[in-house]
Ligand SMILES: Nc1nc2c(ncn2[C@@H]2O[C@H](COP(=O)(O)OP(=O)(O)OP(=O)(O)O)[C@@H](O)[C@H]2O)c(=O)[nH]1
């Protein structure tokens with residue numbers, strides 16, 4: 376009896392299935408000319424607040440929309456809808472990440488060719504989302520100043536599978552004695568060369584640089 380290898384096999388099959396669906400999604404987005412940005416981070420590090428500000432800023436110049444994942448509630452979708460952009464909530468029940476099929480189902484009824492940028496806020500989690508490709512062009516990992524500079528070292532996979540990092544809640548940096556050098560050093564040690572932005576979605580600090588970067592890559 377070899378229970379462990381069998382478990383690994385099932386997991387690999389699930390991931391392979393997701394990769395196939397993600398490839399279809401990626402192709403669909405490419406044909407539609409839609410740039411897709413996914414956001415991952417631990418719970419409460421500021422994904423929705425960051426997106427609220429981004430949607431409000433970009434609404435005037437780009438056709439933007441968002442999908443947002445949580446285990447339960449429509450709270451984040453209701454917050455993001457205030458921007459006036461199309462937004463859909465994905466509730467995952469007990470699942471700690473979004474997968475490509477959830478994204479595909481949520482897009483039903485949407486003409487993606489009418490979107491310039493689609494944002495996907497993943498379920499707040501520093502582990503599960505890293506294995507699931509969503510067909511995105513850019514994966515952004517957020518790290519808030521309140522959660523500790525060591526998070527990149529403890530959760531390297533989520534940083535390794537992201538393209539760019541954003542340090543959030545910079546307005547609280549002094550209050551929590553945030554060690555900026557250590558945070559940057561830790562990010563670079565798990566993902567050398569990673570581009571890192573520092574923002575406060577509350578005060579707007581750093582948001583212009585971030586938005587300019589996004590518009591330059593999309
Ligand atoms: N001071 C400060 N607080 C912030 C900032 N961004 C978010 N917050 C606060 O942090 C808390 C969590 O913010 P959310 O945007 O809901 O975080 P989230 O990552 O979307 O949370 P989940 O979706 O539950 O994982 C809220 O109380 C926000 O007001 C910021 O830039 N500065």
Ligand SMILES: [Mg+2]
Pocket residue numbers: 422423424451496
């Ligand atoms: Mg949120």
